[in-house]
Amino acid sequence: MNPKNNTELLHKEYLRSLNREKIWVRFYQILIFIFVFAGWEIASKLRWIDPLIFSSPSKVWALFIDKIQDGSLLFDLSFTLSETILGFILGTILGTLLAALLWWSPMLSKILDPYLVVLNSMPKVALGPILIVALGPSFTSIVAMGTIISVIITTIVVYTSFRELDPNYIKVLQTFGGTRYQIFKEAILPSSFPVIISTLKVNVGLSWVGVIVGEFLVASKGLGYMIIYGFQVFNFTLVMLSLLVIAVLATIMYQLVELLEKKLIKNN
């Protein structure tokens, strides 16, 4: 056989095997999904688990349709989603700005170092009651919860990344007469984009925690309120519905961040 043809054949075979693997992965993913939900439904129907506590997919689905039709789900959902997105963006931006400030002034970073350590190790959700008293039981205080939960860790991670840049890149700019601002803009900040993106990914999860806990405390509307209300009236179908909606929304946000990553980091 002609060796060239042979290579082509082997390449096709290789692509086919890649494709086959992909199909199997997808297959098992779907299988797990079906298995979990079917198992849940059956276990609930046959009363292996208490349907009052664990509800069942069919009940959750029925409630979902119900709440879509009367518009109340969309109302709660949009409330919580806007809080989370705001908290998550504010947390990342403020954290990065703070990191830039620390990089700008080494003196300031030395002074603030112990405070950052303390603030970082403190459980931020414990600040909830204070925030609610200070800012009122409203949208603002819940956004604040979503923000403070991620801002300190963002500051620390991004600042570390700022300092890890090979100093020779800075030397290159200095030999061109670069100012500190130019060094920041041309080297420090772009070199940290991958790290900032990965803190964004972490912050998606963190902001959800902050916002949901915030809604627990304020308890007037939103998906977090749905959970705490369902818990109080022992309506666990409502709790499950809220959890599933949160899971879907958090996943979508994560995917959007990945999309942003592909846009922003061109040299990959």
Place this chain on the structure above:
Amino acid sequence: MEFLKVDDVYHTYFTKKSAVTALSNITLDVAEGEFVSFLGPSGCGKTTLLSIIAGLITPTSGTAQLEGKKVGTIDNEIGYMLQQDYLFPWKTIEENILLGLKISHNLKKDKIDYARNLLEQIGLKNVDSLFPKQLSGGMRQRVALVRTLATEPKLLMLDEPFSALDYQTKLNLEDLVSNTLKAFNKTAILVTHDIGEAIAMSDRVFLFSPSPGHIHKTFHIPKELRELTPFQARNHESYSTIFQTIWKELESIEPEEQY
């Protein structure tokens, strides 16, 4: 008046535990268009001296003057090439070569064309929109040379620019850099620990010895070698004579190594 004049420079690094004198009593001058090398074992302050001449650090005492003015006071006077290319990986080749012009707010049409031309002259066509990691080590170092030359510096500093490359690429680049610098009549200082490279490329070689770093001896490269390209110079008969001389001198300052 000399082009570059370094006068009685001392430099000491301070740490919590100690004060290390990196340079002592350095006095030298370089004429315009001359190519000189700083040769010596590692830790003898060559790079420190380069940083002082580049105006990146201020010496503990003494002065460095370029055309009678203190270094670091005028823009675009020096270009600095490092051991590795240090091209910014998130910038395209074009953005990389224009970086110096951007930093000095000099992005004018003629300057941009000059940089683009330079890139072509140096044998890199159609790479403008690529990213550094798509190029080989030798190509990247050539891009770094273009980036350095794009601002039209008066004085070029080469801090072991070929040491991270394979031997063949290194020989090719030596010729390329030497020819380019001669064509533009640039003054250059090369830091190296490769005796052959120093001889093949320079007009004069300053041999440094360590602790504290000072100029041990100065060698004038014979005229017949200076007129040749680095590659041809390596094959010339007087090359091995001067190589032996410098080699012996270097052995006398380096402590005997145990094998």
